[in-house]
Amino acid sequence: MVETVTSQPSARAPSTARPPGRRAGRPARAMALIRRHRLAPYLLLLPSVAAIGLVLLWPVVQVALYSFQNYGLPQTDGAAPTQWVGLSNFTATFSDPEFWLALRITTAFAAATVTLTLLTGTLIGLLLNQLGRVMAAVVSTAALLAWATPPVSASVLFYWLFNPDGGLVDWSLARMPHWLVGSTDWAGFNWTTSGALPAYTVATLLVVWQAFPFVAVAVLAGLKTVPGELLEAARVDGANAWRGFWKITYPLLKPIFLVLLLFSVIWDFNVFTQTYLLTGDLGNRDEYNLSLYLYDKAFTFPPSYGLGGALALILTIILLIVTVGYVRASVRQGALA
């Protein structure tokens, strides 16, 4: 836009706004209309809203519609009629003990991974801030490599590390004294299929390993903005590193931590690739998290897109609650600042 709103009194009527001598054409009238109603920002937003509406909002609406239908394989090509089934997809989900098991596993897994990711990431971020240039480059390169490893490659890597047939972890544990690692037969211990606890121990390590570099980099970026004199003053006043962190660094970086917390919760709630590969496709039902459970219901034979839609909606609502909590927290923080 060449003409900016501030260059002309915007409340003026279009006829008077028209500069004398200029031809009164349709484009000019349209421009005036836009200016009078302050439409420019909305017009600028329109392309992206249209794109998002097409690829995001419409599918969400579609999924929501499915969740109240019996939509399955015969319905996709009209072999059987699509029927509205009310809330039965939701009642079927809530009455399924496997759903509650998957929800418990997902929640515990997210709690463990979010905590460990934020803790490790923050510590590494603090470390990077302290290190000299060479060591910082070494540490950040190592961390970013973990971050850059594709989830499938990383899962295969961890699958082999924890494999009962000569995996490095089993091999090492079997060579350690019993008083240290217990009397389990570690040489043939199957981490990934013998129950949710060992499987998700591996998954937690894997996800934290891949996720902490992002936290570390974000925390480091934040640390660079903390004025050095504040920490220096604290030190002069006799604060140790622990007190300095909680009294100076943490309050200043709180917005960053809030964002990281929210992102981590959303990501770790939705982990699919790693758990799918580690627990053996969909073969171990006692090791499903909500993503695996959803995939199983929606896409395995016979597929039920209705149940899948209901589950997608449930998962979205759970994560929306988390997001709303975040928005409230950040608004409150903004009001205090």
Add this chain to the structure above:
Amino acid sequence: MKLTRSAAAFGAAAILAGAAAGCGSGSGSSSGGSAAVPSKLVVWRMGASVPSQVTWMNGVVAEFHKKFPQYKNTKVTVDWIPWTNRVTDWTNALSSGKGGPDITELGNTDTPGIAAQGGLADVTTDVKAWSYGSGIIAGNLANDTVNGQNYAVPWFGGVRGVWYRKDEFAKAGITSAPTTWAELISDAKLLQKKFPGTYGLGAPSDYTNAIVSFIWGAGGQVATESGGKWTAKLTTPQAEAGIKFYADLYLTQHLSPSKYVGETELGAPGATSGGSNEDFALGKLDMYIDGPWAESELTAVSKKYEADWASFPIPSESGPNPAPAFSGGSDLGVWAKSKYKQADWDLISVMDSPSNATTFANSQGFFPEFTAQLKGGAYAGNPVMAGFAKAAAYTQISPLNSKNWATADATDAIIPTMMKALMQGANFSATVAKANTQLQNVLNTGNENG
């Protein structure tokens, strides 16, 4: 990458919406040119391509062109579908109406379910008119029948038995194969003791097709049907005896390693290595349960003990006859959305002619589906096939051929989940009772919660 993960939910949503797009596009009408001459026929085969199978298929196509001159310019393309992907691929082809085959191989337990979902064309009249139709083992043809209509023809069959090594048996002083559970346990214990570092008998928890033999071998049933209604029978004393025996192979007898808990006979579900088959080939497992078709997998791992491999049927609880084996195998069906159903059937009639089917089955370690070919002791001289041929005389398939069995076993994994829980020490009667309820629900309604 992190963003990718956060987008996963949206991705799933997009996929769900994509399914709707398939709705409008419709599919090729099948009623029109069924007698038309196709330029190409697509055959879906299961598994991985093997040179001997390619040679065999080339011979079949040559015969097809010769016998049906109208198709002399028709190309036949074989697509190999991994077993673990088959249901997904059928499902995708069905829901999108595109990319499907003209002819597909099916596991014989898949046929009723896929037919019920509208994937297969009705071939009843073709089978009736077929000169070889009456020679097919009747029970196996019945398996491909839904509501009196025929949706596929049996192609080859196979049964599971126990693989063992003649050299190990000889060294341990075992002179004849066990025919009762007590003998099976004592032989396995003897082998495990005699060969330190090995396990006696592999018992993977995710192995329904073998577990049912133990249920049947004690005189039990998985489920029975009466008047169109299924009753699950896992909680009968006989079935419970079989379930307990199998779980105890690991739990109390310690004849099977802990790593098989949660695994199939081929390793972790979906994986193709690290399973009991591999351990047997490597000499780390003394006996393991599988079909004769495993031989090509075993030799791919190691040929060191190949000369000593042999088989015996899975024993029943108290002998002398073996436990009924699950009668597995593959069928050939005409895809419902194929435009060339007559040509499809004509090709099937060549692939499944007694001579072609027998050549094929023999080359792959299977049995043909024609009664005449199984008689006459053709398999007695082969140590690997001899045990399986014995087992093939005592088979059962129900309820593994029921319409909802694929849901009960492949999707809901009711028996594998139950067996895994038992092997992890869950309360026996409560766990079996829960599986029993779920099984009855799925068999009757398609849904484990009723």
